[in-house]
Every structure is written in structure tokens, then in C-alpha cells.
Amino acid sequence: MSVRHALLALLSEGPKYGLRLRQEFEERTGEVWPLNTGQVYTTVQRLERDGLVESDPDDTVEGPQKLFQITEAGAQELDVWLRTPPPADAPPRDELVIKVLVGLRLPGVDVRDVLQTHRRHTIAQMKQYTRLKEDAADDLSLLLVADAQLFRLESVVRWLDAAEGRLKHHAPVAPAAPADAAPSTRTRRLRGATR
Structure with missing residues (x-):
């Protein structure tokens, strides 16, 4: 902001x-x-x-x-x-997305459990904002903030659902390549999409 x-x-x-x-x-x-x-x-x-x-x-x-x-x-x-609309040059760094991406490559991490933990927490936050809206029926500013948070949290839940669906259809991810390796095709595609 x-x-x-x-x-x-x-x-x-x-x-x-x-x-x-x-x-x-x-x-x-x-x-x-x-x-x-x-x-x-x-x-x-x-x-x-x-x-x-x-x-x-x-x-x-x-x-x-x-x-x-x-x-x-x-x-x-x-x-x-x-x-002026905010710039959309590259996806913002999202801690939840980073946790899932890192977790995919860590031995012993159940990424589905990570997704479920975050889903439960996000839904609990949604319930808090819903109660806040009920308590602040006269405060337009607070209602708009609560609406924005609810929509943002709803999109997080949708992403968690999509991530879980993708996990069901893909084989486990192999360990990461060494840091000095050339960028993968996937990396080049992601970089190209943000230009």
C-alpha cells in the first residue's frame, strides 16, 4: 500500500x-x-x-x-x-507458494499435509473476517477491508484446492539440479511469461 x-x-x-x-x-x-x-x-x-x-x-x-x-x-x-493499475510484471513472492514448492523437494515432507494445514488456517481466518463484518455493519471502511481480505483468502483456498488436484496427477518431484546448472525449459518459460 x-x-x-x-x-x-x-x-x-x-x-x-x-x-x-x-x-x-x-x-x-x-x-x-x-x-x-x-x-x-x-x-x-x-x-x-x-x-x-x-x-x-x-x-x-x-x-x-x-x-x-x-x-x-x-x-x-x-x-x-x-x-494507474499496479504493475503485473512478475508474480509477487508468496510465502505459501514458496513453502509448497520447497516442500515438494524435501525428503519426508508430506505436501498434502502442508496444504491441509494451510487450508484449515485460511478457513479459520475467513470465519474471523465474516464475524468482523457482522460486528461492523456500520463501518464502511472496515467492511471494505473485510471484503477484500475474504476475497483474497478465498483465492488462497482455491489455489490450495488446485495444488492438491495437481499433486494427485503428477509423480513426485525429483531433487533440484545443482545451482550452477543452466536454466531449465520451465524456468525460461516462467521468465518469458513475466516480460
Whole structure:
């Protein structure tokens, strides 16, 4: 998540002090991603350095009482960020996928058991977010965060199901080739798919 752009969005509503930016950021994100005051000021100082934010020229106080406002360049940057899809250059590193891939080549590891353990944990998380939605019926920010998490967790369960199905139809994976070996055809295909 881009804290930088979230702070620009908050400043697009009007000038604000750093402590107010932190408070509004947490309120609007359902208080799921805490933000410390130091991170707010470091980020706002970088935005100011980049000409996207300016402090009140009449305000000589540094720190929590300094008032910040968005510049025209900052408003343009915010607009571009809001309308630009995130890059999809390569699949993100996913710890669960890495665990399964590594587990496939480790002697004595039952990858199906690894999949089931993660499925149980993921379903338990889904139940927690479902309860959270029931308890937060009036909090739109929290409802949207819970929905996003539920959809993400649902996709994890679907991937676990697909992985288990593939395991049923494939022979066990042989140990990995030495590190100095040339890239396999599979590796070349994966690299090509991300370009």
C-alpha cells in the first residue's frame, strides 16, 4: 500500500497537521494498518522535498504543529496514482507458494499435509473476517477491508484446492539440479511469461 499516496489523498481535502493525517489514515483504512507518527512525518517531508506537498510558509513551528497542504503537482500525482493499475510484471513472492514448492523437494515432507494445514488456517481466518463484518455493519471502511481480505483468502483456498488436484496427477518431484546448472525449459518459460 502506498502511504505516500494515501497522505496525498487526505491532503487533497484541505491542509492538515501530521497528527491529524495519522488519525485520518487509520480511521479511513478501518484501523487495520497502523501508522506511526514518525512514518507520517518522514513521508510528508519527502513529499515536500519532491514538490508534492508544502508547509504553511507563515508557520515556523516544526513537528506536530506544522500544517501541510497538497500542491498542484501533488494533486496531479494523486490523480495518476488513482487511475494507474499496479504493475503485473512478475508474480509477487508468496510465502505459501514458496513453502509448497520447497516442500515438494524435501525428503519426508508430506505436501498434502502442508496444504491441509494451510487450508484449515485460511478457513479459520475467513470465519474471523465474516464475524468482523457482522460486528461492523456500520463501518464502511472496515467492511471494505473485510471484503477484500475474504476475497483474497478465498483465492488462497482455491489455489490450495488446485495444488492438491495437481499433486494427485503428477509423480513426485525429483531433487533440484545443482545451482550452477543452466536454466531449465520451465524456468525460461516462467521468465518469458513475466516480460
